[in-house]
Amino acid sequence: MSPLLPPDEMxxxxxxxxxxxxxxxxxxxxxxxxxxxxxxGPLASGEAGPQxxxxxYAVPGQDRKLALVxxxxxxxxxxxxxxALGGIKAFVRSGDQVALKVNAAFATPPALGATTHPxxxxxxxxxxxxxxARRVVVTDNPINDPASCFALSGIGPAARTAGAQVxxxxxxxxxxxxxxxxxxxxxxPLLYGPLKGINKLIGLAPVKDHHRSRASVxxxxxxxxxxxxxNVFHQxxxxxxxxxxxxxTPSLVVADGVVxxxxxxxxxxxxxxxxxxxxxxxxxxxxAVDALAVGLLGLNPNQVPYxxxxxxAGVGTLDLPSLKPVxxxxx
Amino acid sequence: xSPAHAQPGRGQNLVGAAVLLVLALVAAGVYWQQLQxxxxxxxxLGATSGQTAGPLAAFSVPGLSPLDAGQSFGPDNxxxxxxxxxxxxxxxxxxxxxxxxxxxxxxxxxxxxxxxxRMKSAEAAYSVFSSQxxxxxxxxxxxxxxxxxxxxxxxxxxxxxxxxxxxxxTPGLQKAVLDAAQAYAxxxxxxxxxxxxEAGLFPPQGLQANSVVLLSKDAFGMAGLDRVYIATxxxxxxxxxxxxxxxxxxxQARTAAQGYVQFLLGNGGQESPPPAELPGGRLVEIMGTWxxxxxQGPFLAGVRGxxxxxxxxxxxxxxxxxxxxxxx
Numbered sequence: 001m002s003p004l005l006p007p008d009e010m011x012x013x014x015x016x017x018x019x020x021x022x023x024x025x026x027x028x029x030x031x032x033x034x035x036x037x038x039x040x041g042p043l044a045s046g047e048a049g050p051q052x053x054x055x056x057y058a059v060p061g062q063d064r065k066l067a068l069v070x071x072x073x074x075x076x077x078x079x080x081x082x083x084a085l086g087g088i089k090a091f092v093r094s095g096d097q098v099a100l101k102v103n104a105a106f107a108t109p110p111a112l113g114a115t116t117h118p119x120x121x122x123x124x125x126x127x128x129x130x131x132x133a134r135r136v137v138v139t140d141n142p143i144n145d146p147a148s149c150f151a152l153s154g155i156g157p158a159a160r161t162a163g164a165q166v167x168x169x170x171x172x173x174x175x176x177x178x179x180x181x182x183x184x185x186x187x188x189p190l191l192y193g194p195l196k197g198i199n200k201l202i203g204l205a206p207v208k209d210h211h212r213s214r215a216s217v218x219x220x221x222x223x224x225x226x227x228x229x230x231n232v233f234h235q236x237x238x239x240x241x242x243x244x245x246x247x248x249t250p251s252l253v254v255a256d257g258v259v260x261x262x263x264x265x266x267x268x269x270x271x272x273x274x275x276x277x278x279x280x281x282x283x284x285x286x287x288a289v290d291a292l293a294v295g296l297l298g299l300n301p302n303q304v305p306y307x308x309x310x311x312x313a314g315v316g317t318l319d320l321p322s323l324k325p326v327x328x329x330x331x
Numbered sequence: 332x333s334p335a336h337a338q339p340g341r342g343q344n345l346v347g348a349a350v351l352l353v354l355a356l357v358a359a360g361v362y363w364q365q366l367q368x369x370x371x372x373x374x375x376l377g378a379t380s381g382q383t384a385g386p387l388a389a390f391s392v393p394g395l396s397p398l399d400a401g402q403s404f405g406p407d408n409x410x411x412x413x414x415x416x417x418x419x420x421x422x423x424x425x426x427x428x429x430x431x432x433x434x435x436x437x438x439x440x441x442x443x444x445x446x447x448x449r450m451k452s453a454e455a456a457y458s459v460f461s462s463q464x465x466x467x468x469x470x471x472x473x474x475x476x477x478x479x480x481x482x483x484x485x486x487x488x489x490x491x492x493x494x495x496x497x498x499x500x501t502p503g504l505q506k507a508v509l510d511a512a513q514a515y516a517x518x519x520x521x522x523x524x525x526x527x528x529e530a531g532l533f534p535p536q537g538l539q540a541n542s543v544v545l546l547s548k549d550a551f552g553m554a555g556l557d558r559v560y561i562a563t564x565x566x567x568x569x570x571x572x573x574x575x576x577x578x579x580x581x582x583q584a585r586t587a588a589q590g591y592v593q594f595l596l597g598n599g600g601q602e603s604p605p606p607a608e609l610p611g612g613r614l615v616e617i618m619g620t621w622x623x624x625x626x627q628g629p630f631l632a633g634v635r636g637x638x639x640x641x642x643x644x645x646x647x648x649x650x651x652x653x654x655x656x657x658x659x
Contacts, residue, residue, distance in 0.1 A: 015342075015343060019346050019350075022350060023350070026350065026353055026354070026357075029357075030357060033357075033361070037364070105414055106414075108444075108496075108498075109498040109499065111482075111498065111499055112496075112498075143410070143411055143412065143413075143414045144411070144412060152498075210415050211415050211416045211418060211419050212415040212418055213415065216415075231408075231410035231411070231417070234410060234415060234417070234418060237415065263465075264416075264463050264465075265415075265416070266414050266415050266416060267413050267414065267416050269483055269494060269496045270465050270468075270480040270481070270482060270483045270485075270496070271480065271481045271482050271483075271500055272465045272467070272468065272480045272481065273465070
């Protein structure tokens with residue numbers, strides 16, 4: 001066997017040259033790997049398209065608004081609450097394109113209180129259109145089969161009858177998004193299609209007990225904008241809700257506690273899981289709205305960790321008196 | 332023969348080692364990145380459930396017509412059906428869920444949905460049954476553990492947990508949910524309840540009916556505190572919670588009791604002098620309420636959440652007396 005490099009043919013300069021070449025080779029291979037690396041990985045179907053970032057849908061001059069209406073009837077409560085905040089025209093102007101993000105998570109009837117009540121959808125669509133909205137879209141990415149969820153919850157028929165479009169999630173409707181500074185929402189599929197061209201976003205959520213997060217209200221409602229295997233986030237449910245609240249800056253949110261699902265949430269099932277709590281809460285501060293709403297479930301805001309996380313992140317405030325909430329009592 | 336090899340110099344050794352290190356780092360980087368890739372993340376609409384009713388395929392109830400072919404779910408996609416409540420089932424020991432909708436014959440708007448959960452054991456089924464029990468519901472005799480509410484029937488039967496939920500509380504649907512539950516029991520046969528004998532060890536004095544619940548996992552928020560039975564004792568406008576959990580032997584029960592006390596103390600509890608009438612008991616005040624923790628034979632046990640220290644101790648004495656009667 002002959003030596004690879006006879007010692008008498010290898011001097012210091014030769015060694016350094018060969019070592020340099022080897023290093024360059026390694027660097028080139030690394031650079032090639034870096035250039036070819038696809039951080040998103042292959043897609044399940046179709047093209048994901050470029051990253052999207054949700055704009056702020058907040059209405060200038062309408063921040064820090066909060067109203068609580070005591071009533072057992074959704075439509076008049078919604079009208080009264082909006083009046084207390086300056087009227088629907090304070091939020092929706094002529095020509096606006098409005099998305100209503102409902103909770104249509106389950107294929108269950110409205111009576112079970114697990115989904116946004118169709119009466120609330122009907123009235124909000126009607127009010128938006130009466131304010132001159134050019135288009136109202138009602139959307140969600142439900143847990144169950146979307147068509148069944150929108151049909152059986154009554155949301156689909158209610159929205160269409162009132163004049164809105166219903167946007168069911170399709171594979172093409174999702175785009176990847178990343179929350180700046182986020183820990184969980186990175187390159188994650190977002191239900192973006194129905195929000196294209198939209199300039200006002202309103203969240204309509206029922207007030208519910210939730211097995212993992214204790215409460216599901218307006219901030220948890222944004223969970224329905226996520227696609228993919230989002231159940232992985234259940235392991236950090238408070239973290240994902242707080243990040244969603246950072247991701248989405250709505251024009252207005254409405255928490256429907258006219259009847260609350262106080263036990264065995266988020267699905268419920270028995271009518272005995274419900275309690276009439278005769279309250280509708282509206283506002284532009286998601287944290288404040290949810291902090292008020294969890295009281296309907298017998299909870300203090302400090303018992304719901306995501307409220308503190310979102311407040312600490314600057315999404316909103318837990319100092320409710322600072323918002324000077326308006327209280328309206330309807331007969 | 333080859334000429335003698337010169338030994339590499341120190342510089343060569345260092346450069347060689349550096350090259351190997353770089354290669355190892357590149358390999359580790361590639362390995363790490365591929366570990367991060369989750370193909371499921373890009374299944375945009377989530378996992379697809381099986382479009383089959385499984386054991387419900389052949390399930391029929393006179394007067395009811397299937398509205399769909401039914402669906403089946405496993406541990407990986409249970410949350411696609413029940414969202415955040417999936418964790419309750421997974422923690423208890425879940426195997427599969429089969430669902431199907433039915434309507435009253437000729438009335439498609441009057442429908443009900445059957446949820447058949449197959450759990451890993453009768454005890455797991457009892458756990459999810461008991462932890463969701465609706466207070467004040469009417470007990471049934473379809474199985475040993477069954478009840479109905481105004482629009483639904485719930486029952487545990489061996490390793491099965493069944494829910495039959497109607498879309499409304501009309502007389503027709505109320506009868507239909509009952510018929511469906513009875514048809515299930517007839518087809519499946521009535522099995523032994525999953526409630527272990529521990530469930531019968533709570534003192535009967537003042538015990539709220541049907542309040543015994545089995546917490547499968549991480550009871551009271553303490554990781555690892557598993558298989559704990561709890562029972563409610565109303566005290567005026569307040570209520571006390573008694574709890575007990577069987578461990579393998581008295582030594583493990585003592586260790587579990589100490590662990591739970593440490594958990595309370597770690598969460599802001601303050602220990603008070605032990606009560607003379609309960610030797611070995613540990614009394615902790617936490618957030619304005621009293622917890623009394625002790626072990627008795629193979630049982631970790633105690634009373635939680637009492638605002639009245641005397642009432643807490645009184646119930647703890649009763650519980651200890653009951654447990655002391657248990658033969659090894």
